[in-house]
Each structure stands twice: as structure tokens, then as C-alpha cells.
């Protein structure tokens with residue numbers, strides 16, 4: 001069953017790339033496995049997926065030793081500074097940097113482990129009260145503030161668009177984020193590469209790809225609905 005879900009998502013990703021005149025390999029599909037057991041992740045791994053997303057640091061810590069070493073774990077959710085220790089040597093990227101304090105804490109953890117952590121800046125494109133993220137108009141200033149920190153490398157932007165039944169409603173946010181990314185790239189800030197745009201989830205990843213996403217984060221579409229009651 002998971003295999004069919006994945007095939008469906010892969011087909012839709014390929015179609016969206018084709019509509020946008022983009023190569024399929026410009027878009028990384030991240031399977032969001034939060035709350036899902038290792039057995040399900042293994043099933044998707046066997047289909048060739050290597051990139052998995054989690055929003056709780058403890059889940060990365062706990063799942064990491066149970067899966068093959070070539071899995072790339074993406075930290076996509078809100079990260080508290082006291083939990084960085086769980087992901088610093090396990091995550092390949094932190095998508096959710098949204099405060100200077102967090103960037104500084106990741107920086108010092110990375111330096112003490114002798115590594116450089118690729119990070120994305122989370123932008124609250126729709127300015128939703130309930131969401132974390134830097135306001136679009138503050139993003140360049142924020143990036144300038146964190147760019148020179150050792151141990152981190154800013155690689156682009158991430159956004160979580162509003163929940164909606166109509167993906168078209170989110171097109172404007174994806175389009176504006178692409179514009180923001182191009183604007184900031186044009187400033188040539190040292191140690192900053194605006195090459196990644198992490199945007200699009202189960203409800204809207206096709207629209208996000210049409211608007212330039214380089215990473216889509218798909219959970220429900222691959223693993224089915226999540227059960228938070230347990």
C-alpha cells in the first residue's frame with residue numbers, strides 16, 4: 001500500500017516538473033515520517049527513498065540507529081536549543097531556523113562537533129499568527145545577521161503554507177518566496193547560497209514545484225494519516 005502511495009506521489013512530482021519545464025532531479029522528495037514506525041520507513045527506504053523528514057528531535061535520535069546509515073534525516077520542525085544535541089550529528093539539514101538564538105546555538109554545537117550544518121531559514125510567508133518563521137520583509141536582515149556564524153551554512157529558505165483544501169490559494173506564497181530567494185541571492189552575501197526552496201506538503205506540493213520548490217516535504221500522501229492519539 002505504501003508503495004502505491006509513493007508511486008502516486010512520484011508520478012505527480014514528475015508531472016508537476018514537466019508542466020513547469022523543470023528536470024525531475026531538480027526536486028528532492030522528502031518523505032515526512034513523523035509519528036510513523038521504523039517498519040513503514042523501511043518499506044519506503046526499500047523503494048529507493050533516502051531523505052526522511054521529522055519534526056521532533058527525539059524521533060531523529062531514536063530512529064537514527066534503527067535505519068541504514070545512508071538515510072538523510074531532515075529536521076523540519078520547531079527546534080528548541082536544548083534539543084540540538086539530539087540532531088547535531090544525525091541530521092543532514094535543519095529546515096527551521098527562525099531565530100538568531102537558535103542559529104547561534106546550532107553554530108556552537110556544530111563547531112564543537114567539528115562539522116558544518118546546512119540550514120534553511122523558515123519564512124512565515126502568509127504571516128500567520130500561529131506559525132514560527134521570519135517575516136518576509138525581515139528575511140534579508142536576518143540572514144545577514146546569521147550568515148557569518150561558524151558551523152552553519154545558509155542554503156536557502158523554507159516555508160509552511162497555510163492549511164487549505166485548495167492548493168491554488170497557496171500559489172501566491174510559493175511565488176513570493178521564490179522571488180524573495182532570488183532577491184536575496186542577488187545580494188551575494190558571504191557564506192549564503194540561496195539554492196534550496198523547501199516548500200510544499202501533501203496538499204500543495206504540485207503547486208510548490210510549479211513555483212520553484214527544490215524540496216517538497218510529503219507525509220500523509222506517502223504514509224497515510226497520522227494518529228496523534230497514542
Ligand SMILES: *Cc1c(COP(=O)(O)O)cnc(C)c1O
Nearest residue numbers: 032055076201202217218219220
Ligand atoms: C508534518 C509536516 C509536513 C508533512 O505534512 P503532510 O501534510 O502530511 O504532507 C511537512 N512539513 C512540516 C514542517 C511538517 O511538520
